[in-house]
Amino acid sequence: MPDTPSRSHGRKSITASLAPRSLIDGNPRLAGVWRAQVITLLPQAFPGVLGESLTGRALKDGLWQLDAIDLRPFGEGKHRNVDDTPAGGGAGMVLRADVMGRAIDHALKLAPAGAPLIYLSPRGTPFTQAMAQKLADGPGVSLICGRFEGLDQRVIDHYGITEVSLGDFVLTGGEIAAQALLDATIRLRPGILGNEASTEEESFSAGLLEHPQYTRPAEWQGHAIPEVLLSGDHGKIGQWRRAQSEALTRARRPDLWQAHLAAKHGTDE
């Protein structure tokens, strides 16, 4: 077992800067704090963008914790190999089940009870706002970032790992997907955003895309802000925004629109 396979990011290890290397090691588990564990070949890529702005501030303040668990020390032999050629032939390399298994066992020891184990994978269930909300309501999450051709299927089956996709495209590795999933989730935790009401009005929260937004100047390049938004009539503004949300969703996302109509009719009955 490697000596220091993980870097912990969070309140106790913070210095004035949130640079990844200043956030390494020795971070005690804060009881009851939402915790993310990320198994990755690129631990230095964390916290990455999560160390910035609101999520970074919350990490620093101990509102959530992050362990980036380096897969490499769990590797085989002198060179700590983590991958091998695909059984049956073909291009690329596959992350070994025994190596990933050791890293997962390590991660599960640190994980809060009940935190799901997720493999970021283009074959997975598409990630949604509802999934982010469910994760945010739980104790944390353990994430596996794939590389190369991905992960040996046996490790996925053995641990009953949930596969989650960021969308119908292929990334080089799971790290960007993990950071996107964590960002979407952490911002839904209490106390992370300044104005908590803002998440309720966002795209997807009510099953619709958000209405267009405007700010000063009132006129720009000959384009004015819609008059209703300057009327001060909050009833009318609400109606206008709702109509815009519905029109945008109908035009751009017929799948969401149909689901919205079905949910609405279900409630009407």
Ligand SMILES: C[S@@+](CC[C@H](N)C(=O)[O-])C[C@H]1O[C@@H](n2cnc3c(N)ncnc32)[C@H](O)[C@@H]1O
């Ligand atoms: C090059 S990809 C492997 C793609 C795999 N051979 C396939 O065709 O499904 C390497 C890793 O990037 C991550 N990845 C790539 N695309 C992703 C997506 N759309 N959503 C989530 N993770 C993704 C996964 O962790 C994956 O194991």
